[in-house]
Amino acid sequence: MKKLAAVTVLILLAASAATAIVGGGEITLHSKGGNVLFSHDSHVGGGQLSCTECHDKLYLTIKQHKKVTMKQMQQGKSCGACHNGKKAFSVKGQCAKCHKK
Template identity: 40%
Template sequence: MMRAALRFAIVVLAAIVPLRYSSAEVGDIAFVRKAAGTEDVPPAIFPHFVHRMQFKCHVCHDAIIVMKAGANPITMDAIQDGKYCGVCHNGKTAFQATFEACPRCHRP
């Protein structure tokens, strides 16, 4: 009986919680900054929908980016070296990570 009540509660809660995702930008990933010293720059937000409109999932997952939160040690240096976002964001496939392009990912 207790187990059934818990089960019901979990289902109801889980049904309510994802409603916050039903905005226009489903699947956006706000990265959590782990490096210190750059607190004045807002953390990067990855718009999933922009990317999946152009490429299939397996183009990035899991060869470039692992499908697990916090599993990708993405840094600006790594992007400049052509890793993670830098595979495409190099000025050829997509816009380059330059100073002019900062607010396109680091949205305030």
């Protein structure tokens, strides 16, 4: 009986780990051009990025994040470091992919 209980606990732990929120979950970045919903799951899980590819280089924490302009992003700052048309889709002319009104 103890073996069955131990196996059940292990299965439940594995299932909860598989459905856990990746990284910081979803973060809404407020913008005049329409808010941007940043998904850790699509970048870390789907994009197969490690946390250190963005944290402590581009972003520190939500509270320490500095606002950047689209012009700065087009120069490789913030999201533009990856969204340059080579590593990921470009921030130029692709507004609706990120900004939702």
